Structure formats: structure tokens, C-alpha cells
Amino acid sequence: SPKQRGRKRNRNCRRHALYVDFSDVGWNDWIVAPPGYQAYYCHGDCPFPLADHLNSTNHAIVQTLVNSLNSNIPKACCVPTELSAISMLYLDETDRVVLKNYQEMVVEGCGCR
Amino acid sequence: ESSHASLIPEEGKKKALGNHPGQSHELLRDFEATLLHMFGLQSRPRPSRSAVVPQYLVDLYRLQSGEVEEAEGHDVSFEYPEKSTSRANTVRAFHHEEHMEQMPSDRTYSIETPLRFFFNLSSIPEDELLSTAELRLYRQQIKELGLESQHVGNGDLHRINVYEVLKPPRPGQLITRLLDTRLVSHNTTSWESFDVSPAVLRWTHERLPNHGLAIEVLHLNRTPGHQGKHVRISRSLQHNSEGDWDQLRPLLVTFGHDGKGHPLTRRTKR
Numbered sequence A: 001s002p003k004q005r006g007r008k009r010n011r012n013c014r015r016h017a018l019y020v021d022f023s024d025v026g027w028n029d030w031i032v033a034p035p036g037y038q039a040y041y042c043h044g045d046c047p048f049p050l051a052d053h054l055n056s057t058n059h060a061i062v063q064t065l066v067n068s069l070n071s072n073i074p075k076a077c078c079v080p081t082e083l084s085a086i087s088m089l090y091l092d093e094t095d096r097v098v099l100k101n102y103q104e105m106v107v108e109g110c111g112c113r
Numbered sequence B: 001e002s003s004h005a006s007l008i009p010e011e012g013k014k015k016a017l018g019n020h021p022g023q024s025h026e027l028l029r030d031f032e033a034t035l036l037h038m039f040g041l042q043s044r045p046r047p048s049r050s051a052v053v054p055q056y057l058v059d060l061y062r063l064q065s066g067e068v069e070e071a072e073g074h075d076v077s078f079e080y081p082e083k084s085t086s087r088a089n090t091v092r093a094f095h096h097e098e099h100m101e102q103m104p105s106d107r108t109y110s111i112e113t114p115l116r117f118f119f120n121l122s123s124i125p126e127d128e129l130l131s132t133a134e135l136r137l138y139r140q141q142i143k144e145l146g147l148e149s150q151h152v153g154n155g156d157l158h159r160i161n162v163y164e165v166l167k168p169p170r171p172g173q174l175i176t177r178l179l180d181t182r183l184v185s186h187n188t189t190s191w192e193s194f195d196v197s198p199a200v201l202r203w204t205h206e207r208l209p210n211h212g213l214a215i216e217v218l219h220l221n222r223t224p225g226h227q228g229k230h231v232r233i234s235r236s237l238q239h240n241s242e243g244d245w246d247q248l249r250p251l252l253v254t255f256g257h258d259g260k261g262h263p264l265t266r267r268t269k270r
Helices: A058-069 B010-019 B024-039 B055-064 B146-150 B197-204 B242-248
Strands: A014-016 A019-021 A031-033 A036-038 A041-043 A078-091 A097-112 B090-095 B115-117 B129-139 B157-165 B176-185 B190-195 B213-219 B251-257
Touching: A014 A097, A031 B055, A036 A097, A041 A097, A058 A097, A078 B055, A097 B055, B010 B024, B055 B090, B055 B251, B129 B157, B129 B197, B129 B213, B157 B190, B157 B197, B176 B190
Parallel strands: none
Antiparallel strands: A014 A041, A019 A036, A031 A078, A041 A078, A078 A097, A097 B090, B090 B251, B115 B213, B129 B190, B129 B251, B157 B176, B157 B213
């Protein structure tokens, strides 16, 4: 079948999948649960003009505008704008078991800031 | 050895050395400190082989994270402690220090004499504000045999009293105050939760000396065959089930908040 041409891939700022496996970072000996979690990450362009859904600050809008006039000034950055918590069950330094809620571990939304 | 002592994997360290040859050690040390602070740890945990994960905390985690619903989690034998967790973001579990377990002297010993249990709570960080603490005791159904099974009433009942030990114990003398009490029927197997918050708050917030808790089990009918068999507070209680002691032994659970973020509100399963 013919390759799809002419359709530009959306490289704008958005959320991408990122599964953090605790065994990959060598933490599986002390973290009991979960074995890993979907953390996500933000990546992409923040082009001029910024779209509404990119959840931008006034500063990011103005910075993007200035970037369109002067490329020495960088574009706004694609960063997490909303994060959520996860619970972790782990053994601490004294072998005691702790269940704790950790804030800002999962990206819920990305935006240009 | 260094990888076991650090939260940063070796590969990450090598990368840092390549990127910042001059200052990588300092940067890595700061990053390690940030990671430890994030998890509320002093150093990287290195669990021993003897570490035991209480099933209660596993079940709490599964309910809290939405992995199972209470109704579908048949193996979850408790109700989610909404009240305790509504103000807490950290739950810690403690087993008592068995080497400090003090049996009453032979002269004063009877099966109903309270047993003293010491829980070392020194690993609770100073900035963690405890809201509640519960002592969980396992009680095992006594299967009636013969004519005794005909009896219904007080004969089935045990009273469990939980005390705070107020002064260093002397032989045959335990100065205590009652924290919680319950009358239970010995025809069921379940975990029983006792509120020991006043004692734990005194030991942690008020920094008063921790002399332990005392547990007294009174069998109201004093049936000799039932004495000391219902509530699992001693390793040697059931001679044929030593292996399950790790999971059935008394458990002290604290609910606290370290001032960071939100409490352990339950998530519903997607």
C-alpha cells in the first residue's frame, strides 16, 4: 500500500507513555508494590501560535510570540501541568513495611510553560 | 557494593561521569539526597531475608490503589479504614520485638496474666504527625467437640483487654492503664483491631517513654481446653503452626501524615 505522504506528524507538545519498571532502576528489592507504574512524560513543540489545548501561561504565550520575532529567545517548554499521586508499599531502612502516598508521580496533562 | 548502597543505578552514574567529569560526584551525591528526601528515607533500604510484609498492608495497598474492590476482594477480610486514612498519607506496620517479650515470672504466671509487648517505633520520622494507631490481633475459631458444643452463651466468650504499660515492669507487677477492650465470641476466625492511639501519641508526640503494651485474654467460662487458644498473641500458642506466626502475630499499625501532599484517599477501579 502506498505510504502516507503529505500528512505531517503532530510533533506538538503532548503526553507520551513512559512505564517505569522498578526492577530496571534496581529498586525492586525494597519496593513491594507496585512492580512499576505508568509515569508518562511530556514532549513536543510549543509552536507559534500556541493552541488553546496546550494549556499555556500568559508568560509562555508572550515568550512564543517573541520567539517568532527573535529566534535567540527560545520557545516555551513542554512540561507537565497536572500530576497525580501513586501509593507505594515498601520496606524501609529498618525492614519495616510502609504504605505511602507519593504526590506528583504521574503526568496527567502536559502544556507549554 | 556501591550500587546496593545507592538509589542511583550504576549506568546512570557512568552517564553522569561522562557528562560532568569534574563535578559528577557532587552532583550525584545531591541527586541521591533528593531521591532519599523524596521517599522520606535516610538511606537506601536493604531488606533482610527475614523481612515480613504483613498481609494487612498488602490488602490495604490493593484496596487503596483500586486494584481490588472491597466486595470482590474475597481474601480482603477487613473494611477499608476510611476514618484513619482520611488524615494520613503514610501507614507503617510494626511487629513487636520478640527478644524483649517478657513472660511473667513462674511464681505469678497464669494463662490470663497480661503479656507485655514492646514495639520499637523509633523509625517513625519526627516530622510525621500520627493521627491514629491500631493494634491488630488474630483470633482463631475454637471448634467445639462433644457435649461442650451444646452450650451457647458466656462459655463462648473471651474478653480481650489492651493496656499501656506505664512504668518499667517489675517481676509480678505491671502498672498499666486500659486502652481498649472487647468481648468476642470464639466461634469465629478474624482479626480484631484495638485503638491504641493514646499510648502511641504519648510515645511519639509527647516523647514519653515507651514501656510497651500489655494484652490480657480472659476466657469467661474458664474451660481449661480453651485457655490461651483463641487469641494469637504468643508464638508457642499453636504448636502445630509455627510457620504462620509471621503473618498471624500481633501487628501495630500507625497512620500518619508527613505534611507532603494528600491523604490515602481510595481510588476506584477503572
